[in-house]
Every structure is written in C-alpha cells, then in structure tokens.
Amino acid sequence: MTYLLINTFISLQFLLIYNSLELTNKKESLTESCTTVESDLERFSDNKTIPDEIREVALEALSYFPDLRQTEIDFQFKKAIHGSVMQAQPKISSLFFSSKKTRGYRIKISRELVLEDDSIPIEDLPKDVLLGWIGHELGHIKDYLDRSALNLLGFGVRYYLSNTFITEAEIAADSYAVAFGLGEKIIATKNFVLNHEKIPLDYKKKIEKLYLSPGEILSMVDNDPEGNQEEN
Numbered sequence: 001m002t003y004l005l006i007n008t009f010i011s012l013q014f015l016l017i018y019n020s021l022e023l024t025n026k027k028e029s030l031t032e033s034c035t036t037v038e039s040d041l042e043r044f045s046d047n048k049t050i051p052d053e054i055r056e057v058a059l060e061a062l063s064y065f066p067d068l069r070q071t072e073i074d075f076q077f078k079k080a081i082h083g084s085v086m087q088a089q090p091k092i093s094s095l096f097f098s099s100k101k102t103r104g105y106r107i108k109i110s111r112e113l114v115l116e117d118d119s120i121p122i123e124d125l126p127k128d129v130l131l132g133w134i135g136h137e138l139g140h141i142k143d144y145l146d147r148s149a150l151n152l153l154g155f156g157v158r159y160y161l162s163n164t165f166i167t168e169a170e171i172a173a174d175s176y177a178v179a180f181g182l183g184e185k186i187i188a189t190k191n192f193v194l195n196h197e198k199i200p201l202d203y204k205k206k207i208e209k210l211y212l213s214p215g216e217i218l219s220m221v222d223n224d225p226e227g228n229q230e231e232n
C-alpha cells in the first residue's frame with residue numbers, strides 16, 4: 001500500500017515537473033547541447049565558485065540546468081558532512097537579506113568518499129556518478145528557487161524532523177534532474193552506491209530507505225517522451 005502511494009506520488013510529481021519544464025527544455029536543448037570542450041563549459045560559470053578538482057564536471061552538470069545560469073552557487077569541499085556525501089542549502093544570510101532572485105546557495109561536498117577501510121578523493125569517482133550526484137544537488141536548488149525564505153526555513157526544520165518529508169524532497173530533486181536530462185546519470189549514481197562492496201552498510205540502508213530506487217528512476221526516464229537523457 002505504502003509502495004503504491006509512493007509510486008503514485010512519484011508519477012504525479014514527475015508529470016507536474018516534466019510538464020512545467022517541457023517548453024524550456026525543448027528550447028534549451030538545441031543551444032545547450034554538445035558542451036564537451038572545457039572552455040565551452042565556462043559559459044556556465046557565472047556567479048559560481050567551484051574547486052578546480054571538480055570544476056569541469058560541476059560545469060557540465062550546470063549545463064543541464066538553464067534556470068541556474070545566473071544563480072549564485074558555491075561548491076565547497078568539506079572534510080565530512082554528517083551522514084551525507086553532498087548537501088545543497090540556501091545561504092542563511094541571503095535568506096534574510098536577499099530577494100528570491102539574488103538568493104545564494106551552497107553545495108557542500110565531502111572531500112573524500114568514505115569506504116569501510118579506505119576513502120577515495122571525490123574527483124576520482126567515475127564521471128557519470130559524479131555528474132549524477134552533483135545533478136541531484138542542483139535538482140534540490142532548482143526546487144528551492146521559487147520558495148519563499150519562510151518556506152525554506154520550514155523546509156529545513158521538516159527535513160530534519162520527518163523521514164516522509166526527506167523522501168518527498170529527494171523525489172523532487174531527482175525529478176528535476178531527470179526532467180532536465182540527467183536520468184541515466186542519476187541511475188549511475190544510485191547503482192554505484194547500492195552495488196559498491198566497500199560503501200558502509202549504514203549509508204546504503206539510508207539510501208534504500210529514503211530515496212528512489214534505480215528502477216523507479218528508470219520508470220521516470222522511460223516516461224520521458226522526448227528521451228531528453230540522450231541529448232547532452
């Protein structure tokens with residue numbers, strides 16, 4: 001029953017987001033595709049701060065999100081983030097002192113992916129996996145864009161308190177990433193985490209419990225009539 005409800009919710013959420021994006025996507029996909037040369041990707045760097053190690057892949061992920069072209073986003077390496085590998089948040093100061101349009105965001109990124117008895121620098125992850133991971137975080141920021149400051153403060157509190165709310169927020173982030181053409185990368189990221197022998201079991205369990213499965217993402221990609229995941 002819960003499974004059915006969640007599935008219905010996902011389908012509705014995705015259809016809603018997909019429909020609202022369809023028009024922009026069609027327009028943008030003509031001009032934004034084929035961005036494989038590094039200098040070409042630099043046009044997605046306005047108002048962004050990105051560590052050199054992940055600059056190219058972060059800019060490539062940004063190339064899928066035309067709505068974030070002018071948005072201020074700082075990608076920040078952290079030694080460790082409690083229970084997460086990456087986290088996207090509005091900058092607290094800009095919640096109070098900026099308008100929606102000029103609000104800034106940060107994406108915290110663990111410097112290393114911690115394994116059971118080892119760790120790997122984040123930039124050494126397979127490219128598609130990193131692209132999907134960063135794309136998911138950009139999906140969160142896309143979800144934050146039209147929310148008021150008060151709504152975002154409430155969002156933070158509810159995310160902290162309720163597993164159901166976490167799942168809804170994660171579905172929204174994945175839905176945006178899929179709608180913008182990153183479906184296959186999102187699946188690559190999830191498969192990487194769930195199938196990796198050395199990723200701690202606690203983290204895998206959290207991902208299995210609160211996030212969409214690779215199969216659920218695949219059904220969203222299959223529902224995408226334009227096959228946008230192929231375009232970049």
Ligand SMILES: [Zn+2]
Nearest residue numbers: 136140170173
């Ligand atoms: Zn997330």
